[in-house]
Amino acid sequence: MTTFTTWKFETVDGADRAADTLKQVRSDGLIKVEDYAVLTWPADADRPEVKYENRDNWRAAGWGAFWGVLFGALFFLPLIGAAAGAAISLLNKHMQDVGITREQLDAIGKQVGPGSSALFVVTSERDLDLVAERFRGHEGTLIATNLVAGEADEVRQAFEG
Structure with a gap:
């Protein structure tokens, strides 16, 4: 099962440090990472900066489009108003394919800020x-996932602990 978490x-x-742990977990063979992105939003910036993990050109094209639609609709397109409607519809389609709900997208947009x-x-x-276990102590908050409830609780506790 493909899992999406934010x-x-x-x-x-904080996200950069967690991404370093993710890379280590991946290299140790404990997880298969399809792709990931790190969003940083300095307090004095108008918009966030996004860094993508791209391992090869074929995957980069597919995941780049996914991340572009996601971040564009959540953080950049709302600034231009009605033109965002088409992109949000496209985003909803992509997110349904990955198993993320509109409510989770709303939570991401509301909770991640400067x-x-x-x-x-x-x-x-x-x-x-x-x-x-490897992520214990990173002190992040799980704000979106398509894990089942028991799995999500287990991962959430690791970050809180």
């Missing part, structure tokens, strides 16, 4: 217990 951090560098950061991850084939 973590919010109360610091601008002075914070977020890690967006698409994974599959994971050892949830070991992965959660």
Whole structure:
């Protein structure tokens, strides 16, 4: 099962530090990371900065489009008003394919703002217990996931603990 998760951090560098842990977990073979993106939003900036993980050109094109639609609709297009409607419809289609609801998208848009950061991850084939253990102490908040309730609670506790 493909899993989408979004973590919010109360610091601008929190998501970068969690991404470093994610890379280590991936290299240790505990999780298959399809792709991820790190969003940082300095307190004095008008909009966030986004860094993508691109491993090869074929995947980069597909995931680049996905991330572009996601971040564009959530953080950039609302600034231009009605023209955002078509992009939001396209985003809803992509998000349904990944298993993310409109409510989760709304939560992301409302909770991630200046002075914070977020890690967006698409994974599959994971050892949830070991992965959660590696992320203990990162102090992020899980704001969107398509994990089932028990799995989401387990991952949430790892970040809180």
